[in-house]
Amino acid sequence: MRKTPHLDAAYALSSPDDNRTLYADWAQSYDETFTEATGYAVPHHIAHEAAARGGLGPVLDVGAGTGAVASEIAARIEPIDALDLSPEMLEVARSKGLYRDLITADLTQTLEITDETYDTIVSAGTFTHGHVGPDALDELIRVARRGALFVLSVNAEHFGARGFTAKFASLADRITDDQILSRPIYGGAAPKGHADDTTNIVVFRKA
Numbered sequence: 170m171r172k173t174p175h176l177d178a179a180y181a182l183s184s185p186d187d188n189r190t191l192y193a194d195w196a197q198s199y200d201e202t203f204t205e206a207t208g209y210a211v212p213h214h215i216a217h218e219a220a221a222r223g224g225l226g227p228v229l230d231v232g233a234g235t236g237a238v239a240s241e242i243a244a245r246i247e248p249i250d251a252l253d254l255s256p257e258m259l260e261v262a263r264s265k266g267l268y269r270d271l272i273t274a275d276l277t278q279t280l281e282i283t284d285e286t287y288d289t290i291v292s293a294g295t296f297t298h299g300h301v302g303p304d305a306l307d308e309l310i311r312v313a314r315r316g317a318l319f320v321l322s323v324n325a326e327h328f329g330a331r332g333f334t335a336k337f338a339s340l341a342d343r344i345t346d347d348q349i350l351s352r353p354i355y356g357g358a359a360p361k362g363h364a365d366d367t368t369n370i371v372v373f374r375k376a
């Protein structure tokens with residue numbers, strides 16, 4: 170089982186600035202050293218659920234990184250906009266030609282996006298240790314249209330540790346049809362110490 174230094178560092182981050190620094194360094198090798206090397210399966214789970222549940226464009230891919238979710242979803246739902254804190258990760262995503270717009274933004278802040286813009290909001294690997302907590306959900310609900318489909322991965326340990334249960338309870342009158350699925354994060358050679366890691370796939374619609 171391989172050691173993946175960037176993953177260990179990513180889980181230990183504590184601020185958006187830390188994230189910017191780490192992903193600036195990781196962007197060029199992320200696909201090869203993480204997505205491909207580990208059989209990272211979360212983008213596939215997200216794309217599968219979004220398509221199976223009738224997701225419509227426009228789609229916002231939150232924490233889009235180098236574009237793994239769009240690589241899975243683009244043939245089925247479009248257009249897709251990418252939002253990420255890291256310009257370096259978005260430059261790799263841009264090179265794949267899968268996104269309509271690329272938005273450099275911090276999910277812990279107010280987003281410069283008009284209310285009720287998106288019909289589907291997806292995210293893989295961004296609601297996890299050292300990255301983004303539940304408070305970002307308020308802005309994502311604001312920029313979603315009524316009835317919009319959300320399919321978001323939330324690392325299972327992070328879900329408990331960061332109070333996602335309480336956050337979803339507080340959103341009860343703003344969301345509907347909520348459901349949580351459990352899925353493995355890795356399909357192949359998981360990083361050392363992470364073979365049994367799971368993610369919650371949180372699915373709901375804006376009321």
Ligand SMILES: C[S@@+](CC[C@H](N)C(=O)[O-])C[C@H]1O[C@@H](n2cnc3c(N)ncnc32)[C@H](O)[C@@H]1O
Pocket residue numbers: 185188189192204211212231232233234235236237238252253254255258274275276277292293294295300301
């Ligand atoms: C593990 S990567 C996942 C990328 C991609 N979705 C995938 O599945 O390969 C996490 C991404 O979240 C982004 N991120 C971390 N903190 C963020 C924040 N506060 N706002 C926006 N994006 C953030 C990082 O820049 C990084 O691209």
